[in-house]
Amino acid sequence: GESVGLHLPTLSVQEGDNSIINCAYSNSASDYFIWYKQESGKGPQFIIDIRSNMDKRQGQRVTVLLNKTVKHLSLQIAATQPGDSAVYFCAEIPNTNAGKSTFGDGTTLTVKP
Amino acid sequence: DGGITQSPKYLFRKEGQNVTLSCEQNLNHDAMYWYRQDPGQGLRLIYYSQIVNDFQKGDIAEGYSVSREKKESFPLTVTSAQKNPTAFYLCASSMGASSPLHFGNGTRLTVT
Numbered sequence: 001g002e003s004v005g006l007h008l009p010t011l012s013v014q015e016g017d018n019s020i021i022n023c024a025y026s027n028s029a030s031d032y033f034i035w036y037k038q039e040s041g042k043g044p045q046f047i048i049d050i051r052s053n054m055d056k057r058q059g060q061r062v063t064v065l066l067n068k069t070v071k072h073l074s075l076q077i078a079a080t081q082p083g084d085s086a087v088y089f090c091a092e093i094p095n096t097n098a099g100k101s102t103f104g105d106g107t108t109l110t111v112k113p
Numbered sequence: 114d115g116g117i118t119q120s121p122k123y124l125f126r127k128e129g130q131n132v133t134l135s136c137e138q139n140l141n142h143d144a145m146y147w148y149r150q151d152p153g154q155g156l157r158l159i160y161y162s163q164i165v166n167d168f169q170k171g172d173i174a175e176g177y178s179v180s181r182e183k184k185e186s187f188p189l190t191v192t193s194a195q196k197n198p199t200a201f202y203l204c205a206s207s208m209g210a211s212s213p214l215h216f217g218n219g220t221r222l223t224v225t
Contacts, residue, residue: 009153032211041218042218043117043205043218044156046214089156091214093210093211095211100158100171101214102158103148105154
């Protein structure tokens, strides 16, 4: 069977390594998913999104993977840099409750030089 | 520059006092939201508004009130009925229901 990545509240990686941040969502009716990055003392910023008709989407250094079978979302950051240190949240928006994003607990990523 | 402005950044109040947090956006977004964030936790939805003069309760609306008289503005009042008001409050807006949220930089409220 396929393994599901565990959600970890903290993740520490070496600069230059790839990072993988996992998120499990709960609502089968969710059809839109977003990853946000929150730096200390600031509001979250949009990183990348994916709709339920896709299983992968790539950005500049980020990739989001969606596995609807096990309700799992992951964010992959390539060549992690010190500026990537932040808290990362996944959010799901169900098609039955337009506008109400539900956020995960967040993962604090620390990049070691 | 388009964006969302929350003021003030830090706010201190005595228990029993109502306090209003400001949120203004110049993105021409129809929808606006208020979230509460406690240390080490995710964001919880307090109130949201999809159009002027209309708003709905979120998951933790008790002890809070809002108004949406103008498209650009969505102030949040933390009333004395809110039992644990000390938190980081985030305002957001979006173009519509299935659109990313644009957040302000938050107001940190401390009630003693």
